[in-house]
Each structure stands twice: as C-alpha cells, then as structure tokens.
Amino acid sequence: MSIQKRLTLLFTILTGGILVFFSIMVYYSASKNRLAEFYITLEKEAHTKINLLLDTQLDAETLQTIYLKNREILYEVEVAIYDWDRNLIYHDAVDIDFVKETPAMLDAISENGHIRFVQDKWQVVGILFTFEREQYLITAAAYDEYGYSKLASLKNTLLLGLITALLALFFIGKYFARKALLPVAEMTQEARKISASKLDLRIKAGNGHDEIGQLALTFNQMLERLEKSFESQKQFVYHVAHELRTPLSAIISDLEWNLESERTRRETLRSLANTLADARKMAKLSGSLLDFAKAGYDRSEVNFRNVRIDEVLLDASQQVQTSNPDFKIDVNFEADMENEEAVTVWGNAYLLTIAFSNLMENACKFSPDHKCHITISHKGSNVLLAFRDKGIGISEEELEQIFTPFYRGLNKDFASGEGIGLALVQKIVQMHQGRISVSSILNQGTVFSLELPNILQSNG
Template identity: 30%
Template sequence: MLIRTKLILRFTLLVAGLLVGFSAFVYYFQAAARRQRFVHRMEASALLAARVLIRSGHPAGPVHPRDLLMMTGERIRILSPAGQVLFAEAAAVPAGLAGQLESTRVPYTAQGTRYQVEIAAIDRLGRSQLDTLRLILVVGNVGALLLIIGAGWFFADEFLRPIARVVEQVEQITASNLSQRVDEGNRRDEIARLAITFNQMLAGVEQAFEAQKSFLSHASHELRTPLATLLGTLETSLAYDDNLGDSKESIESGLEDVRHLIALTNGLLTLARADAPSPRLLPVRLDECLTQALGYAQAKYPGRDVQLHVGPVPAAAEPFSLPGNAELLTTALFNLLDNACKYSQAAVSVDLSYADAHTLRVRVADTGPGIAPADQARLFEPLFRARSAAGRPGFGLGLPLTQKVVRLHGGQLEIESAAGAGTTATVRLPV
C-alpha cells in the first residue's frame, strides 16, 4: 500500500472516529435533555389536572377532563392514598406510536390528603426534533468525511510531492553518473535531511567506485607487467635457448616473475579478505601477535636491528588482551614492520604500551627517507606507492590492508612522516 493511501486512510479513520464520537455525544445529551424537558412538561400537566379536578370537589366535577388533555396520547390517572383510582382518562394514541408513550408519577397534596397522579404521553414534537437532529448529524458526518478524504488526498499529495521529486531524481542516477546529486530543498525539514543523507551516501558510493576503478587499474597494470615479462622470457627461451645453461637462466627469470605474481595475488586476496564480513572477534594477546610479527620481520631482514620497548602494564587480569582476530592483527603489525625495515638501514624502534586504561598502542618508527606531503594523502589507496618507494620491492598493499584491519577492530592508524626524517606508524586499539 502506498504511503499516500495509508496517510489518507488513517487520517480519515481518525477524523471519522472523532466526528462519530462527537455526534454521539451531542445526540445522547440532546436526547437526555428532550426527555428531561418532556418529563417536566408531563409533571406540570399532571399537577394542573390534579389541581383543577381535585379542587372542583370531585374528579368528576364540572370541568370536562378532555379540556385538560393537551399532549398527544395523554393519559391521566389520579390515585387515592389507598391506591384507589379516583380518575382515569386517556386520549387516543395514533397508530404506530404506542411504543413512544412515556410516563411519570407526581405526588399531589390537597387539604392534608396525599394523592398520586400518573401521566403518560407522547413527545411528538421533541421526537421529531430529535429525528431531525439525527438526520443532520448523519448527513453532516457523511459530507464531512467526503471533504476530509478530499482534503487528506490534497495535503498528502502536497506533503509527499518532495519525496516523489527525490525518487524521480534518484531513479535518474546510475553507475555512470554518480556525480549527480539530489535537490536538498530548504535543508531544514525531514525530507531535506533525507536528501542530504542520500547525497552523503552518494558521495561515499562515488568515492568507493573511484577507489575501485583505481584499484582495478593498478591491479591490472601490476599483474600485466610480470605476466608479459614471463611470457617474453618463455618465448625467448623457446626460440633461442639451445643449451641447458641458457634454459636454466630463462627458467630462473620466469620463476622470479612467478614469485612476484604469487606475492601480488596473495596481497590482493588478503586485502579482499579484510573487506569481507567481520570475522568473529575472540580474546587475543596483542603482545603475542607483535612477537610473531617480529619473528617474521627478523626472518625476512636478518641483519636489521629491531628494538622492542614495552611500556608500563596496568593492573589487569589479562595484560595486552583485546577482542580481535589474531591472524589479521599479526598481518597488520608485520606490514608496519616490513615497511620500516624495508626503508630504514638503521635500527627500527617498536613500542608497545597503554595509551590509557582502555586503549592499547603500538608505535613503529624508522629512520628512512620519509614520505613527501603530497603522497601522504594517498597512502591508504590500494596499489599506490609513494615516490620514495621507487626501486623498493612491494605493491602498495600493506598500509591499506593494515588500515582495514585496524578499523575492523575499532581502532585508528596514524602515519607521521617528513621527507628525510623517517616515518612513525601508530596503531591504537580499544581493549
């Protein structure tokens, strides 16, 4: 069901309920007032009849009873204190109105004697007015409901028109024109806030698309180069290698290209894994992950001096413990150590400590060439490599992967660097 239809239906039902309730309230109290007025009229008529008939000396006195009958179907009985009927007179009741007779009893005292006067009659005028009121209320409510439905349709259409405009604009946005934005209107009401939120989402999607396009472009280039080199090596070997020595040399060159492809593929797969749905986070020891990463780094760079410093440990049942994925954390820390050892010939400093009672901090500092300010804004783009990385092995996947892993754990990764002054990477993770 459309929102417009829901709004009209609920608005109509609400107002209809209020109208019916108000009409019932008016009709009920009008009926009660009519009954009260008619009872007073019957009491007055009964007292008049009793006063005239009893004061005349006898209920069958010189006053003709019919001279006192004034209401439709009026019936009067006068009873003695003993309950004996002293006077009874009844007018003819019009056909079909017998069920409308209303009655009451009035006490009357004359010369110390207490009489009971019973009177019944039909309130023809009052009931006619009540019927007219009922008809007015029914017709008025039906007319009001028709007006309400029309007004509801008009206002629903008026208020939903901006949403329809937003939907129309959104339907025109495709993958080929993600730069297009939705009209934000007055930027104050709820629909404007919806448009603003949608534009923010579009900006994020556009940025993700651009990053994906850049990633695919760089990945295809990085994969194409070793594949082309490998193909050229094999074709050259097939055409010109006439002895075993030349063939071995070609095979070694091809193997180097294959290793390069395997390393690049593994990096891309690890990056894709970090983009997958969040893995289950279990209690892990960050110091153990860092120790394992240090072991990998020392195995890859056996001559590099890596100095580990451990800060004060607060009183805790399990120091350096946090919810996380040990394999991903180890990979992220190794990437930072790999970059530091790759670009620094001097000692690499690693610091593990608590930034505060609720935050673990790992800081990796090197004395390498640093990163130019123009390149720092793109450090976390997959396959991007700074100019200072020229001639160094790598694919530009380490920092993007590390940032994804840190964010997956609710932490932050900060890179501080200056050209010629080294680089410091700081990871903060909540415990």
C-alpha cells in the first residue's frame, strides 16, 4: 500500500473515530437528559394529581375522565395513590394499568421516600407524600413517546452526519495526502533521470526548511559525494592503465626484440635485466594499488587492535633498510616510553607500517644523504610523529596536490615512483581518525607531521 493511501486511511480512521466518539457522547448525553427530565415530569404530574384530589377535593371520577380523554391523544401519566395502610384511594385506570404496584414497590417507597425505575421503556417514580399529617404513597408511570421519538431522530441525524463526514474526510484526506506527497513524487521523477553518466543532475530542494526539503538537500549532498567518487574512480582507472601500459609496453618490446633474431648472450642478459626491472616495477605498482584499495575499506571492515606506535616504527624502519641498504633511518623517541598507553593507538599494524614505510622511503629518496629523521612524542590524547628530511623540498604550488593519487610533481626526475604513496598514507591516517600535514622549503627539506589518537581517546 502506498504512503498516500496509508495517510488517507489513517487520517480518515483517526478523525472518524473522534467523530464516532463525539456522536456517542452526544446521543448518551441526550438520552440521560431525556430520562432525567421525564422523571421530573412524572413527579410534577404525581403532585398535581394528589393536590387536585386532596386539596381541591376534585372527585376521582372527573380525574379519571380527564386521564382517559388525554390518553386518546397522547400517552398520559398513569397515577396511583395509596394511603399509609396500602389501601388504593385513587387510580387513573385500574383496568388498563400497565405498571402494577406490588407490596415490595410500596415498601420501597415508604422506606426510601422516593424511587425511580424503568419497566419495558415505561418510566416509573414512587413518592412518599404528606398531607395534613397523613402520609400517602404515590406512583406515576408513563411512556415518553415524544422523548423516544426525538432520540430516534437524533440517532438517525448523527448516523447520516457521520457517514457523510467520513466520506468527506476520506476525499479531503486523499487530497491533502496527494498534495503533501507531491514534492516526493516530483523528487522521484527527477531521481529517475539520474544515472552514472548524469551524476551532475540535482533534485529541487524547494525552500529546504521542511522535512522533504532537508531530504532533498541530503540526497543532493550524497550525489555530490558520489559524483566526486565516480570521478575519482575514473581518474584512478585512467592512471592505473597509464602506469601499467609503460612497463607492459617495455616488456613486450624487449621480448619481441629477443624473438626477432639471435642475440648475443650479453644483449640477451641486458634485455632480460630490463624486462625484470619492468616486471618488478609492475609488481611494486600492483602492491601499491592493493594497499591503496585496502586503505579505502570501511573502518568497520578492518581488523583493529591496540598497536604500539614505537614498535610499528621500528618494524617499518627495518623493512625500508632491508630493501634499501643505503637508506638511513634515525628514530628519536621524545615520548615517555614507560607510559605504554600514551604511544598506543587503536589501529591496524599492517596499514600503519605501510604508511610509515612510504614516508621513510620518500624522505630518503629525495634527500642527497638518503636519511630520514623521525621523532615520536605524545601530547594529551594524541601521538605525534614527524618525518624530516634535508632533501630537495616541495614548492608551495605542489603542496596542495601531493596527496592526489598518481600525482607527481617536479621531483619526478629526481627519483622514480608511482605517485600513490602519499595518497595511501593520507587514507591510512584518516582511517585511524588522525591528521597529516606537510611543510616544506625548497632545497632545505620537508616535514610530514602526523597526529594519531591514542587508546585513551580512541576507546573513550
């Protein structure tokens, strides 16, 4: 069932329920009022009859004649009067008596002084009346035909009004539900036009202040992120294809050259060495791309645990120096190593090792002395790391681009690389809820500064 139908039915049911409750209360109140008013009428009629009989000394036959004539026109009140000894001294019409007075009824009147009850829709009152020190028991009964007729008319009016109101509420609710959901229908139509090739399209947000406007704004923000992500993926695929094409072309050329004709052993070895170098470059590039993809995982999908930064630094330093014996890594521990929690982060040791290794290799590659100076300390709830070199530096124009995947600046002629390392480092640091910044002076050196929250903050 659509939201529009659900809203319409819900509105009709709730409002109709209120109207039904209101109608029941009106009918119940009218019924109670009719009952009370008719009891008062019966009591007045009873007092009138006994006053006519005892005070004015009007004879009983005349009173009975009046009752019988009025009864032909409308339901007259039927009155019976008894003395204290339970002797009947007056009755409007004994032969057509509808409510029979019983000893129990007369006893109840004498004991309570006043009774009221309903018998087959006839209302009955009993009154204890005193006249010239004599007590009399009076009963008055009648059928309120006019009152019941008014109640029946009221019930029919309420039912007709309720049915009419429910129909009107249904169509009104349907109209307003369609009106309220019209922006959603328009958003749906606009969203259907959006595809992978049309991510630049946006949904109209109206004034942006109501819930639907906020939904449209949120959806547009998601589209912006998707557009950037798709564009980044396109660029990524383009750069991957470009970077892989060069070594692949070189390998193919070397192999074709070897197959064209016989070569000397020296030429063959030189060609194989070139092929091996290109293959190693491809392997390194593939490894970097794999690490870059891992760093793009959702934080919840990566295995995190308590990791000591100083131990990760030493492992990364050992790996870099094993692969590059001429690289020198100088690690200076400014932090209090006895406070283990201060230099322990909630993270992934493998990814952190990759990040630190990339920063160390960059520092050594672009420094004439192939040396990287590292300091580790802590401040409050953060572990602070600084990777310094005395290399060629980075220009201010290039600083804004160095974390872009596959970007290589003017220093690409100084040392080889794939342009993935720093982008990978940034992703890993962000995954660990940290920050990375860089400062550099041309021909003097570069400093990469990292802040990682220790376990006191991460677990808090």
